[in-house]
Structure formats: structure tokens, C-alpha cells
Amino acid sequence: MQKLFIHNTLSRKKEEFKPLNPPNVGLYVCGPTVYGDAHLGHARPAITFDLLFRYLKHLGFKVRYVRNITDVGHLENDSDAGEDKIAQKARLQQLEPMEVVQFFTNQYHDHMKSLNTLPPSIEPQASGHIIEQQSMVRQILKNDFAYESGGSVYFDVEKYNKKHNYGILSGRKTDELLSNTRQLEGQEEKKSPMDFAIWKKADERHIMKWPSEWSEGFPGWHLECSVMSTKYLGEKFDIHGGGLDLLFPHHECEIAQSVAANGEEAVKYWMHNNMITINGQKMGRSLGNFITLDELFAGTHKLLEQAYSPMTIRFFMLQAHYRSTLDFSNHALQAAEKGLERMFEGAKTLKGLSHSEKSSFNITDIINSVYEAISDDLNSPIAIAKLFDAVRYINLIKDGKESLNQDDLNAFKEFFPYFLVEILGLKEAESSSNNLTAELIESILEIRQEAKNKKDFFTSDLIRDKLILAGVEIKDGKDKTEWKFKSA
């Protein structure tokens, strides 16, 4: 089996991936907070970890992929005294909180499907795990790493740091954190500004709240991931992924909570995808510079020169390494669109190739280089570059300038679409055409051919112009005329 190396944020190095309980692999990824439209930034972790999920399965692992839906616990303001984000939005729109949750969850699912990401094995909701979260609060209290104050329960970072290492993931030091912490309102209840809520008392305006021995309230944001990952993957599991912006404080707090409750770190490999930038700046909800996936697919945002298909978006992301920032621009997206088309054309051409007596180049080397790339910390840009090399060979074989024997060609024909579709998750959009449309176009093209045969180029050009206006692209080949719908 090909060895897989992944970059572990904990060690800041590439490490060989060795599952705790082979052949099973536990993968947890921080999912969306469902209170607003999903934007381009949300697509990145989804695609990054979809690639990981697909590749792990390809390697023969039995993967349980858990991705949560955050539907409670996010706070609107700086301090933990803020209002639950979902509750506030609900009040503004006169909707039930769970109605908002359902709406954006459905929308997220639709988008993820169009990006061709596989659904996770389990998609737990935070609101469905209040009991478990309360139980973890009790456990942390019992182990004396938290304290109750004014109906809320706070994690005692200083006390924790005396026995363990708060900052093990992010590289932060508690004294630095202290000197840099802003003075915020509503912090009086905490012993230290570093402390974070694991249970928060709700004020009377708060809609989403649950009873507990401490107060009517709701669990702290960081708690849900600790609880749900433990519940479905065990106290120790293989991979935890998420956006780089969650590294601190979210993931640091998760580690602290797990250690405080269970005595040991839960995660073996931490993986973080980098940000999408726009004009060199992070795309983020709070910065207001984000482009939603709806806008992208429809081309409606003012920065967009055209619509971009979900597959273009996926390919665009895969052409950059997941740990690098990726800058959005129309130019880059258009380049991705054309490149992807070239890739699909290559796949189509490959299908129709026939073999020769002997091979003029080594296809096994190319295939191996693709797998080597993807095994090296999911280096999809290198893998794609190798696939483009393969496309060049496909076209050269078609032109009779290179050749493959039967075995080699069969291996090529098996490998190429498999890797493209099953591993990279790139598939051509289903054509909107049906048989009737296709037959009609074929008929029209036959008439055009008749005109061409009679050298009636006025008529043949007229037909071509009309078809182009209708969105049908004409490609006159040597023997026959090919056509396709112009990509939207």
C-alpha cells in the first residue's frame, strides 16, 4: 500500500499516517454554523477533507467521517455575554431558530452536493447533544478544571496550564495571552480573561436555552466538537480537520477540554486548510468581503464577470495546495474553467484510443507519480500537473506520435477516469440535453452538411450562426462535425 504522509499541525511536520485502529479511521471536521449563506470559504475545508476522505477510502481504510452542524452556542458579541447568533437572527426575521437552522442546513447540503463532496458518515447537530455536553461540563468540574460563576461555568485555563500545556497546538503562551487580551465587557465573572465558557447562562431574551443545575443556558461553543467527536469516534481518534482560523482558540480549547475531561488528548493528527483570500485579504463573514456559493454559481456578485460552475470551483481549489492561501480572481477562475475542460476532453479522447504493438513511453511512471503526489500531504496541484502531462500523451497517441500496447493502454484507460472522478471528485456536469434535443441537432447538422457538400456556404454558415446563438458549439472535424452545448 502507498504510504500516506500528512502535515500534522501539532508537530508542524509531515508525518506518515498510521491509524490507531486499522483498518478503521476516524475523521472529524468542523462543519458550518448554519446562520447564513455558505460562501467560497466554506467550500475549501469541505473539498479538502472530501479529497482526504476519498483517498483514505481508496487506500482501503474504513473511514468514519463526522462533520458537525453548529446550530447553537455561537455568540454574537466579543464576550461570552453575547447573544446566541442563531437566536438573534431568528428574532430579526421572526422565524423559529430551528427554522433558520433547517433552512441553511438544507442549503449547505445542496451546495456540498453540487461541489460533489461525499456526505459525511455522521452529521451531528450541537442542539441534539445538549445532554452529552452537560455531562462533559460535569466531568470537567469534577476534575476541578472549571468553576461556576453567576450561573455559567468557565474553564480555568491557568489551573489547567499548571498540569498540562495550554497552547500545545497554537504555540501560544499563557502569559503572552494575558498581556494581549483585550478588556471586554461582561468579563467580571471570569477569574481570568483567558478562561472560556463551557456553559453559559442565558438571559431572558434568549430563545435557545436548556435547563441545567447551573442555569437555564446553553453550552459553550468549543464544547460541541469535543463532545461529538468523542461520542462518535472515541476518546482517541485519528484526524481532526478544519480551517486555519479555528486553530486558536477553538481547537486549542477542544484539546484542553478533552484532556481536562478524559485525561488525554483525543486527536492524533490535526490538519488545517488555509484561507481563501480576495485581493490578498482573507474572505470572511465578519469582513464583509465574501462571495456566497449561490452568487458564484449564478454569477450575480458584483465582483464576478461570469458564473462559475461548482466543478470549476472544485478544480480551482484543487489546483492549489490546501495549506496555501488561495487568492480569488476572475482570471484565475476562468483559467481553472478552461483547464478543467481540457482535462475532460482528454478523458473523452482517451476512451476512443486504440492500442499499438508496443509502448513508446512509460505510462506506469506517470500513474505512479500521480499517486505519489497525492500521498505527499494531498498535493493535488502536483497530481493535476501530472494528469495534464497524461492529457498531452493522450493527444499525442491520438495523433499517432506516441503509442501504448494493449496492457498499458488498458491500465491508462482504467486509471485516468478513476483518479479524476473517484479521487479528485471531478465529474462533468450532466448535460441538460435529452435524446430528442440531440437528434434534432444531429438532423440540423446533416442538413448543414448537405449544404456544405453543395458548397452552399451561405446556408451552412447561417445554420452555424443560428446554432451558436442557441448555445450549441460547432466543431468541424475531418470526417464529421462534433457539437456540444457551450458551457454556461
Add this chain to the structure above:
RNA sequence: GGUCGGUUUGCCGAGUGGCUAGGCGCUGGUCUGCAAAACCAGUUACGGCGGUUCGAAUCCGCCACCGACCUCCA
């Protein structure tokens, strides 16, 4: 201010000591009634200044600029 990361050819984006990344664009060519498309070929860059080395985009030092996190954020 602290911590971490980045600066690659027209654009996007890989690459960690010697050997063409790749895509888009551009230029040339093939095919074609023309066009379009497609295909083939060409397109050698690594922020600045020093250092290490036979040899550096790649290692070290300094400087400049950009960004992320430190507060909700994928």
C-alpha cells in the same frame, strides 16, 4: 505589540541544494471552404542585500513589503 506564515515568469500556482512543474494568456504551426474549437510547439521567473557551497528559488543572517491568528469566522 506578540506568535506564525508568505513574497515565484503577463496572471493563477507547484517546487526545498544541481535536472522543463502544471494551467491560463501570448506567439508560431497543424487541421479547415472560412471561422471556431481542438491539438502540437515555443514562452526559464524566483522581493532586496550579504553569507555558506563546486553549485541556491531552495540553507543561514539582516532588511523591506504582505497576510493570518491573538475577538465570531471555513
